[in-house]
Amino acid sequence: MRVDLFDFELPPERIALRPASPRDSAKLLGVGAEGPLIDAVVRDLPALLRAGDVLVFNDTRVIPAQLEGEVGNARIGATLHKRIDLRRWQAFVRNGRRLKPGVVVTFGAGVTAVAEERHADGSWTLAFGGEEPVEVLLERAGRMPLPPYIAGKRAVDERDRADYQTMFAARDGAVAAPTAALHFTPELMAALAEAGIGQETLTLHVGAGTFLPVKAEDTDDHAMHAEWGRIEPETAARLNAVRAAGGRIIAVGTTSLRLLESAADSSCVIHPFAGDTSIFITPGYRFRAIDGLMTNFHLPKSTLMMLVSALMGLERMQEAYAYAIANGYRFYSYGDSSLLIP
Structure with missing residues (x-):
């Protein structure tokens, strides 16, 4: 149709x-x-x-699946959208042209991830570092992933967590x-x-x-x-x-x-x-x-x-x-x- x-x-x-x-x-x-x-x-x-x-x-x-990070002096945004295993997630990436396999993304609050692979739809596999569960890392560094038709009109805030x-x-x-x-x-x-x-x-x-x-x-x-x-x-x-x-x-x-x-x-x-x-x-x-x-x-x-x-x-x-x-x-x-x- x-x-x-x-x-x-x-x-x-x-x-x-x-x-x-x-x-x-x-x-x-x-x-x-x-x-x-x-x-x-x-x-x-x-x-x-x-x-x-x-x-x-x-x-x-x-989960607080939206992250803001840096690769060198460039800012990128990542929205996790599908878990692959305990430490790896597939993510849509804003400014993703800055990524190459093996590049480390620093998200702040002690949270980092390695960009492993770019997929056909433009998304990336991100492998999170450290030993803490990824959910703990996201609670520390991430924000709630409000849809673009809301997030484009106002800032995400603490009320959105509930x-x-x-x-x-x-x-x-x-x-x-x-x-x-x-x-x-x-x-x-x-x-x-x-x-x-x-x-x-x-x-x-x-x-x-x-x-x-x-x-x-x-x-x-x-x-x-x-x-x-x-x-x-x-x-x-x-x-x-x-x-x-x-x-x-x-x-x-x-x-x-x-x-x-x-x-x-x-x-x-x-x-x-x-x-x-x-x-x-x-x-x-x-x-x-x-x-x-x-x-x-x-x-x-x-x-x-x-x-x-x-x-x-x-x-x-x-x-x-x-x-x-x-x-x-x-x-x-x-x-x-x-x-x-x-």
């Missing part, structure tokens, strides 16, 4: 620079296959779902937050449980590639980035039991959805999973694992706009986005949310 079909005009003032406070006070747009769109707020979620439904959250934790982390964050490794889950609070989770709505978690370490623009003119020519994920056997078994009992699986965020779909077979059975996924969902895809999606509002011509259009239909999503823009919904990572039930 033509990538420009997924384009739309977004007024700059619709881009949220801070999350709603409290988190579950964000607006929520209910979108069904047909019928009127529903204006709600996130804390209304128990009334919008059914007893027996299960929400699936991503429990990845965002704001850009979900209440489910438990496993270090993401360089972008699973933002749909930013809206949840302990109070909302208690209300959902009281309404008979369950919860499960999986892990997908979101990479910086999620922010890369689609440069191809046709979706067939786009190469999707890979991310590492895990679904435990017990989780897969419980989710299959939910479906067998007539409940619905509602993915909280496109990261949860993509991993669930990667783990499901042609009979719609979800299997345990551990490894990389580069699944690319576009209109025409037949969903196997999920019955609905809670997600924020996405960038024009992005792979995520293509994903929600695959779920709901392109015309329906164009209608929903036009309504959201006209009615003051806030977009992107710190913005409002939607509940998509086809």
